[in-house]
Amino acid sequence: MKPILKLVLAAAVACVATTASAAYPDKPIKLVVPFAPGGTVNLIGRLLAERLSHSLGQQVIVENKGGAGGTIGADFVAKSAPDGYTLLLASSSHQSFHPLLYKKLPYDPNKDFTQVALFAAVPNVLVVSNNVPAKNVREFVAHAKASPKKLFMGSAGNGSVNQLVGELFQHKTGTGFEHVPFKGAGPATVDLLAGQIDLMFVNLPNVIAHVQSGKVRALAVASARRVSSLPDVPTMAEAGVPDFVVDSWAGVLAPAGTPKAIVDKLSIEINKLAKDKATIDMLAAQGAIPLPGTSVEYGALVRFETERWSEVIRKANISLD
Structure with a gap:
């Protein structure tokens, strides 16, 4: 040409x-x-x-x-x-x-x-089953370290953001959980409500209704500031885990x-x-x-x-x- x-x-x-x-x-x-x-x-x-x-x-x-x-x-x-x-x-x-x-x-x-x-x-939020006695993050970390058996952490699957946020938390706090992958955050939440698993790091919309109804307990949000829908739930920094903003x-x-x-x-x-x-x-x-x-x-x-x-x-x- x-x-x-x-x-x-x-x-x-x-x-x-x-x-x-x-x-x-x-x-x-x-x-x-x-x-x-x-x-x-x-x-x-x-x-x-x-x-x-x-x-x-x-x-x-x-x-x-x-x-x-x-x-x-x-x-x-x-x-x-x-x-x-x-x-x-x-x-x-x-x-x-x-x-x-x-x-x-x-x-x-x-x-x-x-x-x-x-x-x-x-925002990602740390939620625990009502079977877990801890009422805040400091108590939760102490409980996790003192438990003779590892606590069970649910997620939406291997490699999901739920798992990664949980891994980051364990690294920062010196805790150790047993990871239980599910096929989505929905099934994991069902088992959290039933007390079959102990905790999740999950997107807030997945659990906000259950937190507000008292069926699970939110210990902290992994955000730079508190969220308006859960004004009494502290940020991770306020709860004693600095540099933990994971939206x-x-x-x-x-x-x-x-x-x-x-x-x-x-x-x-x-x-x-x-x-x-x-x-x-x-x-x-x-x-x-x-x-x-x-x-x-x-x-x-x-x-x-x-x-x-x-x-x-x-x-x-x-x-x-």
């Missing part, structure tokens, strides 16, 4: 891309939630889709593609057209600790996505190669929504908090989380096939 023809074709492609970006969006957008309906990320995704539909003037449709710890839905988005019409509501696992846990993924977590914006976070966050990823103009437009709109009072109130009703953040801030958070979880995973010797 002659050089002049190459330049003409390149200019034509750039012109089409610019025009498409300017008109974006001119059809419905698919927001893939890589987990089954009913979970925390799903609730946040549906809230974001509803608010973003009004903001963008086009319907944003949530599509649940669960399985394999969120990797099936992520793989679908990674291999979708980079046109801004297929997005992923990613959890903190997708780019921070999945690459550390899985020996082989069907996509490259860092090269196959473009970070668009952060949106919301969910589970959610942000939007697009396939790599998505035009910058589209990424920037989405980032601006999502950040506006995350700062809007109506959105903040809706998130609070779900036990979540806003976490606005640009694509640059998203990348910085991923780097921080990757470094932190790399150490936890290494010390706990966690690996998945």
Whole structure:
């Protein structure tokens, strides 16, 4: 192909891309939630889709593609057209600790996505069965160290954020628990209510109703500040465990190669929504908090989380096939 023809074709492609970006969006957008309906990320995704539909003037449709710890839905988005019409509501696992846990993924977590914006976070909370006598974290740590048998810690599965937060707590407090992986936080919560396991580190929305009804006891939230829905529950720092802020966050990823103009437009709109009072109130009703953040801030958070979880995973010797 002659050089002049190459330049003409390149200019034509750039012109089409610019025009498409300017008109974006001119059809419905698919927001893939890589987990089954009913979970925390799903609730946040549906809230974001509803608010973003009004903001963008086009319907944003949530599509649940669960399985394999969120990797099936992520793989679908990674291999979708980079046109801004297929997005992923990613959890903190997708780019921070999945690459550390899985020996082989069907996509490259860092090269196959473009970070668009952060949106919301969910506090993790330490909850214990009513069979556990401790009323606060200090008593709980003393009880765990004095118990002749290890306490049973439930989680949503091997390599889940529940397990990782629990491993971090054990490292910081010198305690040791017997990890019991379940197929999701829901089944684990059922066994916690029944007293079959002793404790969980879990997303607040999964257990807030049970805490408020007194069926389980919340000892501390792993957040920078107390949450409005449980004002009497201290933060980990207040409870005597410093440097223990571990929120589970959610942000939007697009396939790599998505035009910058589209990424920037989405980032601006999502950040506006995350700062809007109506959105903040809706998130609070779900036990979540806003976490606005640009694509640059998203990348910085991923780097921080990757470094932190790399150490936890290494010390706990966690690996998945």
